[in-house]
Structures are given as structure tokens and as C-alpha cells.
Amino acid sequence: MKTYYNPEDLKKFGKIGEFQKSMADKFFDYYGEVFKEGALTAREKSLIALAVAHAVQCPYCIDAYTVDTMEKGCDEEQMMEAVHVAAAIRGGASLVHSTQMMNKAKEISM
Numbered sequence: 001m002k003t004y005y006n007p008e009d010l011k012k013f014g015k016i017g018e019f020q021k022s023m024a025d026k027f028f029d030y031y032g033e034v035f036k037e038g039a040l041t042a043r044e045k046s047l048i049a050l051a052v053a054h055a056v057q058c059p060y061c062i063d064a065y066t067v068d069t070m071e072k073g074c075d076e077e078q079m080m081e082a083v084h085v086a087a088a089i090r091g092g093a094s095l096v097h098s099t100q101m102m103n104k105a106k107e108i109s110m
Contacts, residue, residue, distance in 0.1 A: 003059075010060045043072040050079060051086035 017024025035045055046069045053061030069079055 005059050007059075007063060010063055013060070043069070043074065046072050047074060047078065047082045051082040054083045055086040055090050 014028075016027075035042065035049075040048075046065055049061065050065035050069050053065050066079065069082075
């Protein structure tokens with residue numbers, strides 16, 4: 001199946017430092033720290049990452065965190081619920097910004 005992105009490119013993620021190693025090293029250090037167990041479990045962080053991946057519409061992240069959440073014991077219902085949380089927040093963010101449009105429309109109408 002032909003797609004807009006090449007799923008094989010996900011395997012190249014570790015090579016993003018090819019053109020700027022120092023920045024990539026800093027990113028990967030930070031990334032590693034973020035996903036360590038802390039106040040949130042690795043499983044919880046993976047579900048958050050899956051939801052955010054959908055909100056930012058990153059197909060690479062969706063693939064990676066679908067695998068990661070399942071490896072961490074999440075089931076399909078939990079994964080879909082996380083995606084719905086992201087969708088609700090994303091939809092709400094769009095709707096709350098409609099107040100700007102409403103304010104402008106009222107200003108023009110006066």
C-alpha cells in the first residue's frame with residue numbers, strides 16, 4: 001500500500017543527528033528523561049504519547065506508540081479512549097477560539 005509517508009522512515013529516527021549531532025543528542029537525552037518512570041508510569045506516559053500523536057497527526061508517532069502502549073499492556077479500548085480524550089481537547093480548543101470570531105463579527109456588525 002502506498003502512503004504519504006514511508007513507514008520505514010520511522011526506523012531512521014535515531015539518525016536525525018546526521019546533519020546536527022549536538023542538537024539531536026540534546027533532544028534524545030531529554031526524550032529519554034521524559035519517558036523514564038516518575039510521577040507517571042511508563043505505561044501512562046505511553047498512553048499520553050499515543051493521544052498526543054493523534055492530536056498532532058504524526059503517523060510515525062502513532063505507529064510507534066501503538067506498538068509501545070500494547071507492549072506496556074494497554075488494550076485497544078484504553079488506547080481508543082486516550083485518542084478520544086485527545087480529540088475532545090483538540091475539538092474544544094478549536095471551539096473556544098470561536099469566541100475570537102464571535103467578538104470580531106460583533107465588532108464589525110456594530
